[in-house]
Amino acid sequence: MSNRGPIEQEGVTLRFWGVRGSTCASGPDFVQFGGHTPCVEVRCGERLFILDAGSGLNALGAHHGTSLPRRVDLLFSHLHLDHIAGLPFLKPAVLDPSREIHTYCGNLDGASAAETVDRLFSPPIFPIPLDVLPARFVHHGFRAGETLTFEDGMQVGTIPLHHPQGATGFRFRHGGRTACYISDLEHTEPWPDPALRRFVEGADLVVYDGMFTQGEYPACRGWGHSTWEKGVELCRAAGVGQLAIIHLYPQHTDTMLLGMEQQLKAAMPTAFIARERQEIVLPALARVPAVA
Numbered sequence: 001m002s003n004r005g006p007i008e009q010e011g012v013t014l015r016f017w018g019v020r021g022s023t024c025a026s027g028p029d030f031v032q033f034g035g036h037t038p039c040v041e042v043r044c045g046e047r048l049f050i051l052d053a054g055s056g057l058n059a060l061g062a063h064h065g066t067s068l069p070r071r072v073d074l075l076f077s078h079l080h081l082d083h084i085a086g087l088p089f090l091k092p093a094v095l096d097p098s099r100e101i102h103t104y105c106g107n108l109d110g111a112s113a114a115e116t117v118d119r120l121f122s123p124p125i126f127p128i129p130l131d132v133l134p135a136r137f138v139h140h141g142f143r144a145g146e147t148l149t150f151e152d153g154m155q156v157g158t159i160p161l162h163h164p165q166g167a168t169g170f171r172f173r174h175g176g177r178t179a180c181y182i183s184d185l186e187h188t189e190p191w192p193d194p195a196l197r198r199f200v201e202g203a204d205l206v207v208y209d210g211m212f213t214q215g216e217y218p219a220c221r222g223w224g225h226s227t228w229e230k231g232v233e234l235c236r237a238a239g240v241g242q243l244a245i246i247h248l249y250p251q252h253t254d255t256m257l258l259g260m261e262q263q264l265k266a267a268m269p270t271a272f273i274a275r276e277r278q279e280i281v282l283p284a285l286a287r288v289p290a291v292a
């Protein structure tokens with residue numbers, strides 16, 4: 001990041017490490033958009049947050065190597081498999097005894113992810129329990145809707161999302177810029193949901209679960225996912241600058257997604273379908289004081 005100027009350094013930057021939903025995709029038809037399940041890096045200035053621990057977390061870990069901060073803050077939208085399966089593969093960070101990985105989970109009535117994650121990462125499902133990995137895990141529970149306040153004073157807004165077992169949306173604001181992560185969710189009637197519209201109001205960027213096409217959706221009603229059309233409706237109503245579609249259906253090939261993106265851009269020219277490793281920089285609108 002050293003090649004970025006002061007304004008970029010003080011804005012919000014997102015990088016997509018996994019954009020596929022439900023399960024990975026692989027093969028020659030899945031090259032442009034990528035196949036890893038959700039993992040998004042968010043930087044407020046130089047301050048790092050990781051959203052979700054899908055299989056893309058491994059790529060994030062490999063990219064940053066030992067340069068990740070000593071304390072890593074990992075925010076879970078929820079604990080479905082496609083959002084946690086990458087957790088033990090955050091290498092080399094999990095192999096470093098000086099690192100603390102703090103997880104935040106907001107969809108379990110205040111309970112943390114500890115029990116769920118311990119259950120999943122124990123023999124015979126996974127050979128090494130998380131507490132045997134050298135890095136220390138600290139799990140925090142909250143209720144979606146609360147504002148998270150971190151030790152350094154950073155604050156992140158949250159909102160409950162309509163999804164089986166619930167999910168949490170996040171709102172980051174820094175340097176006069178706002179980015180929201182809204183996945184996984186299924187749209188509701190009436191749409192846009194008034195609380196969600198208020199939550200994303202005026203955001204520079206909304207990352208939105210657009211897993212299904214409008215044609216596919218009726219057969220997938222109740223699965224907990226939305227469409228890019230509903231994302232556009234939400235962003236229009238809330239005056240959002242850019243829309244990034246994520247949680248891509250594993251059977252949607254590059255060709256299909258490029259076609260969908262054309263339709264998406266016709267409806268909202270600043271919208272796009274997120275690509276693995278794509279970086280979006282929202283430069284700060286003004287200099288901001290360092291966080292305490």
Ligand SMILES: [Zn+2]
Nearest residue numbers: 021022082184
């Ligand atoms: Zn998912």
Ligand SMILES: [Zn+2]
Nearest residue numbers: 080163184224
């Ligand atoms: Zn889910």
